[in-house]
Amino acid sequence: VVIDVHCHVVPRGFPPAPCSCTAHWPKNDPRAEDQAMVMLGDKEFRLVDHRSWDVWRRIADMDQQGVGIQVLSPMPELLSYWMPPQGCLALARHVNGAIAEMIAASPDRFSGLGMVPLQDPELAASELRAIKSEYRLCGVEIGSNINGHPPGAPQFDRFYAEAERLGLAVFVHALHPAATDRIVGHERLQALVSFPLDVGLAAASFITGGVLEKFPNLKVGFSHGGGTLCSFLPRLQSGWNKLAFINSSFASPTDVARKLYFDNIVFDQKLLRYLIDCVGVSQVFAGSDYPFQGGQEFPGKPFEALAFSEREISMLCSGNAMRFLDLSVVDTRHVERRDY
C-alpha cells in the first residue's frame, strides 16, 4: 500500500465572502468542461479541473498510479494567512468540511489534513479540536512561513502545544517564499527554486527554535523532502558542534532532523537516497503533489528503485505515513499493491 501524504484539494465551490475578506476570498469561475479558474478576489490564481474535488476521478488516478490512500490537504494558497483571522477561519471551516466530505465518500481511500488561521495562533489552537472531532482529520497543513514569520518561532507555541496534546500531525508546505527578488527569469521559477528554499528555512526554524524539545511528541512533516534542509544540515551540525553559544540553546540538529518527517518529492534517486541517509528510513513518506503540474506521478516508485529491504519499502510507502498521521487502522481491501 502506498499512502500519498502530499496531495491537494480545491473544493468544488466556495460560499460568498464575509464582507471583510473580499480582496482574497476564493471563487471557482467555471471554464471549459470540468475546469475552473480559481479567483482570489478579482485575480486569476490557477486553472484547476475536477481532479481537485472529484473523489471518483481521484480514485481512478490513484488506482492507475499505485496509490492506496491519499491524504487530502488544501491547495496551499487557500491557507489565507493574509486574511483577517475570522475570515480565514470561515474559509478554513468550509475547506475542512469539503475535505471531510471527500473522505466520507470513500473512507478506505482517503484521509485528510485541514487548515487553521495560524496568523492568530490562539484561534488556530482552539480550532484544532474541531479538526479532530468534527472533521475527523489527522492534522493540519501549515505554510513554510506565516506572513513572513518562520513557523518555528515561539509565537506559535500555543498552537503546537495543542496539536501535540491532540495527537494531530503538522505538515509544512511551501507558501509565498522568501527572496523571490533573487530569482533571475520567469516568475514560475519561484516554485522550482524558492519553494525548496523556504521549506528548508522552515525546517531550520523548527530545529534552531527548539520546537521538538518543547513538544517532544509533536509530529512535524515537510513538503518537497524538506527542501534545502539536507544540503545545509551538516554545516548546521558542524557549527553546533563547535559553538557553545549555539548548542546551549537547541538540541543537536541531526538528532532533531531524525525526528521530523519528509515527503519524497525530490525528483532524483541519489538525492532521495541521501535524504533518507540523513534523516533515517523511518522519517520519509510518499507524496505526489497531485493534481498539480509540479509533482510526481507514482509516488511510491522512487522508493522501489532504491536498494531497500521489503520491510523498509513498506515503512517508506505506508508505515511512516501511518505513524506520522496516527492512522492506526488502514483498510486495505481495495488497495492491493499494483504493478506500475
Place this chain on the structure above:
Amino acid sequence: VVIDVHCHVVPRGFPPAPCSCTAHWPKNDPRAEDQAMVMLGDKEFRLVDHRSWDVWRRIADMDQQGVGIQVLSPMPELLSYWMPPQGCLALARHVNGAIAEMIAASPDRFSGLGMVPLQDPELAASELRAIKSEYRLCGVEIGSNINGHPPGAPQFDRFYAEAERLGLAVFVHALHPAATDRIVGHERLQALVSFPLDVGLAAASFITGGVLEKFPNLKVGFSHGGGTLCSFLPRLQSGWNKLAFINSSFASPTDVARKLYFDNIVFDQKLLRYLIDCVGVSQVFAGSDYPFQGGQEFPGKPFEALAFSEREISMLCSGNAMRFLDLSVVDTRHVERRDY
C-alpha cells in the same frame, strides 16, 4: 598536492579612508599579541590574528594540514559593495596588492583571487586588466549577491565578458545573505543556514540567467559546495523538462551545473559524494575557509575518504583547481603529499 581554493586574507593594515568612505572603511585595531580587531568604520567586525596576513605562519599550517598551495582571497566583508565605487576600488587595490605581496613572498605556495567594485560593473570590468597584469592574480572573488542583486543578473554581463576574455576565474562567496529574518535564534546561525542558502540562490541565478550560454568559456566557482544548489537542482531540472516557457530561456540546469565549479566545504561525506555525483568529478575542488572558525582543516581529506581512483583524487585535490584557475605550471618541489 592539495590546492586550497577557499581561504581568506586580511591585510596586516589599511591606508586611511578616502573621505567618502569612512562609514565602512576597514582598520585593524591591535589587540592581544598577534591579534587585531577588524573595525569597519567604528564597528567591531571580527577578531583576527596573524594567520590572516603572515605568510610563514600560513605555510607552517599548510604543511601540517597537507595543503600544497593556498589560493588567497579577501575576507568577504572586505568586498565593500556598499561603499561608493571609487572608494571600493581604492580598497580593492590595497587588498589586491597585499595578496600579490603574499604570493611574491612564496610563489610556489600561493596563488590568489582579488576583488573589484562590482557595484559598478563597468568599473569592475575595467579593473580586471590590473587583476591579471599588475597583481598577477588568477581571478576574483565576488559576493553571492551584490547589494541584493543576484550575480547571474544581466547587469553584470560586461564584467563576465571581460573575465572570460582575460581567462580570469570568478569565485562566488556567501555575503550578506537574504532572508536572515527567517532565522530563529542567535545571529551567528546566519553563517550556518543563510550562507548556503544565498550561495544556492547565486548559483541558480547563473543557471536561469543563462550566463554560461552568453560566456561559454567563463569559469565560475562557488563556495560551500554551491550551498543549497544540489538540493533543488533536480526540481529545477524537472520543471525545465516540463515547462516550455522556462526551457526556452536557458540551458538544461543539470548540464550547466556540470560546467560550474564547487568547493568541498560541506561537512559530510555522503553530501560530498552526492554533490560530486550531481556536478561531476571534474568540477569540485578543495577548500578550507582558513583561517576562520567555520571552515575545515585538512581540506583534501574529505576526498580521500570516498571511493575514488588515484586519478580522480588527483583531479579533486589539484587538477580541477588548476583548470579553474588556469594554473598551468605548479612548482611541486616543496609540496610533497603528506600523511595526515
